[in-house]
Amino acid sequence: MRTLRSYAEVKKVLASGNSVVQILDGYLAQIEANKNLNAFLEVFETSARKQAEQIDLKLKTGTAGKLAGMVIGIKDNLCYADHKLSASSKIMGEFESLFTGTAVQRLIDEDAVIIGRLNCDEFAMGSSNENSSFGPVINPIGENRVPGGSSGGSAVAVAAGMCTAALGSDTGGSIRQPASFTGTVGLKPTYGRISRHGLIAYASSFDQIGPFTNDVEDAALLLEVMSGSDNYDSTTSTKPVDDFTSYTEEKNLKIAVIKESYEMEGIDPEVKDRMKELTDGLIEKGHEVEYISFPYLDYMVPTYYVLTTAEASSNLSRFDGVHYGYRSPEAKGLEETYKKSRSQGFGPEVKRRIMAGTFILSHGYYDAYYTKGQKVRRVLQDKTNEILSKFDFIMLPTTPSTAFKIDSVSDPITMYLQDIFTVHANLTGNPAISIPVGEHSNGMPFGMQVIGNHFEEKRMLNFSRQLEKMRVKT
16 A cells, blocks of 8 residues: 555545555555664554554444544653553663553544654654664655654654654654654644643653644644643643634734844755745735844753753653663662663763753752743743734744754754754743745755744644645755
């Protein structure tokens, strides 16, 4: 069976008499053909086939859910009962989840098929998917390129047609940045829109679950299914969930383009030119575009890393070699068990962030770093709210460039700056989406990012559909 790249194609194939089992077999074949990309850490063939068979029976009786036949991969930091997860880390050992996270369960309840768990940067800490304990993920486009991170496996699985859609998590751009690098749609909802129950925490006040798809329509559908309050997560919003899949094209929108992102030294000229083409096209359609100043761009990445490493230090303290997971065979006594298990179990990037976060939270430095970081975060939120009180959306590139070569960025600071345009929405909690808008002369795709008002994903998705229609090769 040919590769199905959207749920519309899945429904068309089902309507023509094919079964969900046949659709699953097509994806399994595609996974086997693309094993070299290292996107999947484990394929859940047995449980996925059982799900597919049950859905086929439901389709015959007319009782199937709204995602019947959609095959979905999940990032390796999302809990799925009776299945392993590791956050792509050695320290998790052979851990198997006892429960299914809320977002994943809501997909299953609507008859999606969960096909496997997807490689990522260890504990979602990275911008290239080179930090996994199980080897890097390879971008299916171009030669020897990274897919972006931390949800690189999810992006690659969708881009290479190994599943209809995939779930990732976004702490500082970990959905949107790999979406840009792989030519897919990546959506980070408003903080609190989707429950984090069942997501292994990196930085709890930043993390959000979201989808990777090949079109905006599928992203809207998955958001609609996963959204809503949850008794297992007190940070979820009680706001009603909109009908995200209905489309109304809004006229005469006011779009703010962050001037500093457009003028930043180091931005690829072709990304910059495409930005200008898009804004000119929007003006031709009757929208108003204004280049506005956001003077805090240089403060966002430092603030992000101060706050997220502090939260990571706290969240990852539970992985101690005692309760479950990896335990050093050389350790003797409790203190040595902690030290050796964590030293051997965590990778270099995770240890770097834990140590930075522990320092930030330590006596004498808490106010100088963590408290000040929270104050800067409030300034960023206030400025963003001010902009969005005058404009409908903020628009800026998702990434300054296209995907870079594997092993080409060795300096951690340079790697952290890959998130310069994406951390904004995590610091402020706003919804954001990356739309593929062009192809570079080097053959690699890149995306444009839209940031909307809190809980206005419906309007943001409607505007994203307009951008989607404007996609052309440069």
